[in-house]
Amino acid sequence: MNIGEIARRAGVSRSTVSYALSGKRTVSEATRRRILDVIEELDYRPNANARALKEGRTRTIGLVIPPASRRLTDMQLDFVASVVDAAARADLDVLLSPSGGDHDRSFERVVTGRRVDGVILMEIRLEDARVARLQQAGLPFVGIGRTSRPDDMWWVDVDYAALMAKCVHHLADLGHRDIALVNRSAELVAAGYGPGHRALAGFTQGVRERGLTGVDYCCADDTAAGEACLNQILREHPEVTAVATINEAALPGIQHALENAGLSVPTDFSVTGVAAPHWAENFRPQLTAADVPALEMGARAVELLAECIADPSAAAQHLLLTPPISLRGSTGPARR
Amino acid sequence: MNIGEIARRAGVSRSTVSYALSGKRTVSEATRRRILDVIEELDYRPNANARALKEGRTRTIGLVIPPASRRLTDMQLDFVASVVDAAARADLDVLLSPSGGDHDRSFERVVTGRRVDGVILMEIRLEDARVARLQQAGLPFVGIGRTSRPDDMWWVDVDYAALMAKCVHHLADLGHRDIALVNRSAELVAAGYGPGHRALAGFTQGVRERGLTGVDYCCADDTAAGEACLNQILREHPEVTAVATINEAALPGIQHALENAGLSVPTDFSVTGVAAPHWAENFRPQLTAADVPALEMGARAVELLAECIADPSAAAQHLLLTPPISLRGSTGPARR
């Protein structure tokens, strides 16, 4: 069931079959009809590998996700889902590669095997060896996040610094003087994970601008860690009346810790931050937070990648998103 | 930077380079050394498409996931992650295809494009057109779940019927007489989603065996629906003292509804069911539930698929998992 078989049954040459399918040259209506009938009858589809080999492109994009050993955040999950969906709409296939910062085999296969036309790279660090590797290989890619030298690469990112600063200002407006940041895990931050660093920078800047006192804590991405982290904050800094966080997965734990401490939100304690809508709405009361637009990011990343593939020499494009903070019920005036 | 380039620089023929890499024929140590040096210097990797074309296999598996429009459950996410990980360990790439029950283009590409050696098919329905399509195309595949005629296909599944029956017996043992089932969404059940049907069957059987009274409700996969569903149960059947569920995503909503109704778990009301450990542990008190072994399922599905690809004519293998119910704090004696 290859193109030769079709050609034989239709009594034409292989090239005619190819032209009948692609339309790149005219084929008489009669033979076209005959060829399509045979194709229909045999349920023939061109071999994608052969086509990719000759055409030099695969109509496939690579999606490099964090290693599966670490559970994906909901935001990342939304992002993956939207990338896959956007790619499907553009008739692109998606090849998944679970890779951390190291050069593992899966990542190397994707980069060097000419299996993909381009790559979307998730969870980029400030210094990321994978970026250099992709640039060296000359493979078009779009980063979700940016390195410390972001100008010469394509990326889509959320402006965590600005968002966190906004959160701090919001808390300051409500009269809070002592606040805490619940960041992502210490390992991630130590590895140079951009959002972690930029959120801290924004937090620090906001605190300074408003003359507040701020403390920051790293916290692993799960409920238990969130609970432990907030307990630690309450113990070590009982003066703190509000926390801001970019750690979605810690939110349930934060909630538990506050309940256990007998603190009610928002009368005794305020909580805000950056989270996927799903988490913000599951918090009780619903979280005042910037909703990370993961779904939009995925679609835009695919669009950008398509442009980058079409013209790799074009100037790098960037997209820095600053979603508004949705006021819900989890922040209120500082207690006194 | 193809194999010809390497051959030229090393002063040998292309076939010699190929044999030096594959080891399928002997190559003298001297030339091998020379070839590998050139490869190293030029950072050459064989073109995966050309290799796949010639060899007739792609070293890639397809993973057909539910469409992204519907948020994946945590269990599904764990499953995807473990499949991707297991595949990476076996040096297989994973091609993602978001497909519902219909034949969409993405699914058709995966099935007919010869881009994958085999497929893992998630969220199988009792009558699933995709299964027939794969069988017709002769593409090896492993189902996560089974159709109503499961004997002639390979699959891995969780015995939801047995698990739900166990839950019912557990509740009966605690003295509950009126219980409710919170199932997955009405659309999913109507579409013939296996776990939904089998859970209901197990629930009904358990209720009958113990002479209880049981009501069952469908519930969309989110917090709001879970809350609404439990409110409805409390309103329409105030005699109910316990619910069992296979709807993880409804658990937070169930919790909210119980809190709002002033019912405390487990003294006033019991909750149990089947959920990924993550959800079970986030419930308060922690959920007495069967932990769906999603991580194990993923790894086993990849193993099975590898066997199925190696020998497609072999007898179909099945794996029906019945994880034990972990007793945590969310079930207790019926109130009186």
Place this chain on the structure above:
DNA sequence: CTGGATCATCGAACCGATTCGTCAACGATA
């Protein structure tokens, strides 16, 4: 009636690997 343009089709080269058949060189054996 002839020359040139247009249309439809064919044949062959090519993409980048793998693999089979062949063969030269060499050493060992008779």
Place this chain on the structure above:
DNA sequence: TATCGTTGACGAATCGGTTCGATGATCCAG
């Protein structure tokens, strides 16, 4: 020295498509 077996390398065919150049048929204008 003639023969045989082994080793190491080469050349060509092949996988299944796409695409370029060429060719024959048809048509219209001059």
